[in-house]
Amino acid sequence: MHASQPSTGAAIEIRKASKRYGAFTALNDIDLDIRPGEFMTLLGPSGSGKTTTLNLIAGFTDITSGTLEIGGKSVTGLPSHKRNIGVVFQHYALFPHMTVGKNVAYPLALRGIKGDERAKRVRRALDMVKMADFAHRYPSELSGGQQQRVALARALVFDPPLLLMDEPLGALDKKLREWLQLEIKRIHRELGTTFVYVTHDQEEALVLSDRIAVFNGGRIEQIGTGRELYDTPATLFVGRFIGESTVLRGSAEVSGDETAMVIGGQRVFAHGRLADGARPVILLRPERVALKRVGADVVAGENRLTGTIAEAIYLGSGSKYEVRLSDGTTAVARSPLGAADFVIGDTVDVTFLRSDLILLPDDASADVTLT
Amino acid sequence: MPSFSRIVLGLFCLLVAILLLAPTLVVIPMSFNGNKSLAFPPVGFSWQWYANFFSSPDWTTSFSNSLIVALIVAVVATVIGTLAAFGVSRAAARTGGLLRALLITPMVVPGVVLAIGIYAVYLDTHLVGTVTGFVLAHTMLAIPFVLIAVQASLEVFDRRLETAASSLGAGRLTVFRTVTLPLILPGVLSGALFAFITSFDEIIVALFITSPYLKTLPVQIYSSITRDADPTVAAVGTLLFLATSLIIIAGLLLGMRRERT
Ligand SMILES: Nc1ncnc2c1ncn2[C@@H]1O[C@H](COP(=O)(O)OP(=O)(O)O)[C@@H](O)[C@H]1O
Numbered sequence: 001m002h003a004s005q006p007s008t009g010a011a012i013e014i015r016k017a018s019k020r021y022g023a024f025t026a027l028n029d030i031d032l033d034i035r036p037g038e039f040m041t042l043l044g045p046s047g048s049g050k051t052t053t054l055n056l057i058a059g060f061t062d063i064t065s066g067t068l069e070i071g072g073k074s075v076t077g078l079p080s081h082k083r084n085i086g087v088v089f090q091h092y093a094l095f096p097h098m099t100v101g102k103n104v105a106y107p108l109a110l111r112g113i114k115g116d117e118r119a120k121r122v123r124r125a126l127d128m129v130k131m132a133d134f135a136h137r138y139p140s141e142l143s144g145g146q147q148q149r150v151a152l153a154r155a156l157v158f159d160p161p162l163l164l165m166d167e168p169l170g171a172l173d174k175k176l177r178e179w180l181q182l183e184i185k186r187i188h189r190e191l192g193t194t195f196v197y198v199t200h201d202q203e204e205a206l207v208l209s210d211r212i213a214v215f216n217g218g219r220i221e222q223i224g225t226g227r228e229l230y231d232t233p234a235t236l237f238v239g240r241f242i243g244e245s246t247v248l249r250g251s252a253e254v255s256g257d258e259t260a261m262v263i264g265g266q267r268v269f270a271h272g273r274l275a276d277g278a279r280p281v282i283l284l285r286p287e288r289v290a291l292k293r294v295g296a297d298v299v300a301g302e303n304r305l306t307g308t309i310a311e312a313i314y315l316g317s318g319s320k321y322e323v324r325l326s327d328g329t330t331a332v333a334r335s336p337l338g339a340a341d342f343v344i345g346d347t348v349d350v351t352f353l354r355s356d357l358i359l360l361p362d363d364a365s366a367d368v369t370l371t
Numbered sequence: 372m373p374s375f376s377r378i379v380l381g382l383f384c385l386l387v388a389i390l391l392l393a394p395t396l397v398v399i400p401m402s403f404n405g406n407k408s409l410a411f412p413p414v415g416f417s418w419q420w421y422a423n424f425f426s427s428p429d430w431t432t433s434f435s436n437s438l439i440v441a442l443i444v445a446v447v448a449t450v451i452g453t454l455a456a457f458g459v460s461r462a463a464a465r466t467g468g469l470l471r472a473l474l475i476t477p478m479v480v481p482g483v484v485l486a487i488g489i490y491a492v493y494l495d496t497h498l499v500g501t502v503t504g505f506v507l508a509h510t511m512l513a514i515p516f517v518l519i520a521v522q523a524s525l526e527v528f529d530r531r532l533e534t535a536a537s538s539l540g541a542g543r544l545t546v547f548r549t550v551t552l553p554l555i556l557p558g559v560l561s562g563a564l565f566a567f568i569t570s571f572d573e574i575i576v577a578l579f580i581t582s583p584y585l586k587t588l589p590v591q592i593y594s595s596i597t598r599d600a601d602p603t604v605a606a607v608g609t610l611l612f613l614a615t616s617l618i619i620i621a622g623l624l625l626g627m628r629r630e631r632t
């Protein structure tokens with residue numbers, strides 16, 4: 001609890017946690033384990049319950065049911081000011097009547113750290129975010145990015161074992177955001193503090209996180225590394241939320257351990273089968289798709305669907321194509337530099353290996369939420 | 372070159388300014404009248420009415436009575452009004468609106484009605500002619516002003532700063548002392564100033580609850596002017612005008628300094 005402890009990250013254990021506002025369930029029975037020192041990102045569309053989860057951890061709101069442990073201890077009923085957790089907000093929340101230096105010294109003053117020790121720690125925290133030259137400025141004299149760096153210093157200066165950030169870069173422009181992402185990553189590496197980071201930006205989540213928890217409608221759909229979520233999404237929602245994808249829908253025929261799907265009269269074969277009753281869809285990653293001229297040789301294990309190029313975009317590092325399939329679906333393909341070029345209107349074969357297909361149960365919510 | 376409409380506008384503003392200032396500006400020369408008369412324009416020049424104000428116990432006691440009552444009222448009304456403002460702005464919207472309407476009634480109800488009511492109650496409770504009586508009555512009259520001033524600053528106060536302070540380790544009282552209060556302080560101070568002036572200036576209720584042993588300055592001015600045409604009232608008026616001008620100028624200067632930092 002006392003601030004002079006060396007900072008090692010705290011573990012978080014959330015079990016069957018729910019949060020209700022009247023009749024509305026903002027958070028529905030979530031389980032979440034965060035390891036000491038981990039960078040965990042809560043990712044999901046707006047309104048999916050990310051902030052609510054963060055608020056529960058910070059102690060800004062009470063849990064309706066379930067348990068929450070931080071550092072192995074239950075924090076139920078512990079008010080936020082006794083939790084010793086750093087919090088960074090999207091809106092910076094710097095005290096406008098205090099200089100940058102006073103803002104950063106604030107949590108130290110509350111912990112009875114005085115004089116040289118306080119000055120030293122303020123300086124170190126401001127150095128860490130490269131804001132040491134601004135100690136005498138007022139927040140209103142700083143840009144958004146500078147304010148957020150000060151807020152980060154203030155949230156870390158008392159060496160909390162846990163830092164929570166709620167869309168901290170949401171109000172900044174893209175360039176600044178990308179630079180600050182790297183800064184945050186560096187600081188996380190240097191400190192060993194547990195970071196819990198909220199964002200609705202999947203690219204940001206991939207850049208920063210050790211693991212990502214994907215939220216949808218008050219539930220966690222999947223928790224895993226970026227690679228796991230991208231390569232083996234557990235649900236159609238996760239598959240569509242992380243990275244680009246093409247969703248193929250058709251009537252399915254299951255035989256043994258193989259599922260065939262009929263799409264616009266053509267058959268696509270996939271390994272595996274879904275539990276009985278689930279309507280399968282196929283998720284395709286654009287870089288797993290190869291476009292070939294009609295009539296090219298068939299490789300073993302290859303699926304092909306015929307379509308017409310609807311859009312061709314040159315990306316420098318390669319090209320991106322949108323192909324209209326015979327059933328109206330648009331398939332996205334990325335081809336590396338040096339692959340065959342196509343122009344709009346070309347008829348092509350969209351080919352992909354059976355092993356590259358991701359077979360998932362259909363889920364109407366995945367489409368609605370992504371608009 | 373300024374356009375015709377700008378000239379007209381300028382002249383109009385000047386007219387309004389003269390209209391607003393005229394009564395005040397009439398009082399100043401009257402306070403230096405050589406004769407014991409309130410006639411305008413004054414005749415001759417003398418400081419005697421100022422001398423009279425500072426030497427006559429009628430005037431000095433009533434002045435210090437007013438000062439004491441107004442200072443206590445400023446403190447009490449500011450504390451209660453600030454707490455009320457918190458209650459109103461943090462209650463549910465409908466409850467808050469209702470509370471606010473209720474708390475503001477002393478400002479809307481005609482002064483005489485309040486005065487009669489207060490007088491009736493004070494007769495029974497022996498509060499007529501007491502400092503406590505004045506403080507209670509004036510506090511009631513002053514609370515709405517504090518409420519409005521503080522509520523206005525609470526409206527623009529970002530409550531998320533309180534959440535941030537709490538996450539940094541501040542308990543509720545510390546949050547109030549170190550974050551909320553400093554940021555709403557301009558509202559609280561102007562509320563206190565309004566409360567002070569409300570009490571210092573108040574005549575209607577004061578006329579009802581005054582006694583020969585406890586007069587406030589407005590009561591003394593009123594009885595002096597009805598009894599004899601004594602220019603001392605003009606001297607008092609001029610002094611008050613000077614004092615308030617100084618306070619306001621100091622406030623403006625302070626405000627300008629704060630903006631620059
Ligand atoms: N104080 C509240 N009262 C009622 N509903 C709330 C409250 N706070 C959040 N919600 C609702 O809970 C849901 C989840 O909100 P939130 O956790 O803020 O989402 P996110 O941060 O993922 O955008 C939203 O539908 C939101 O409207």
Ligand SMILES: [Mg+2]
Pocket residue numbers: 047050051052166
């Ligand atoms: Mg949010």
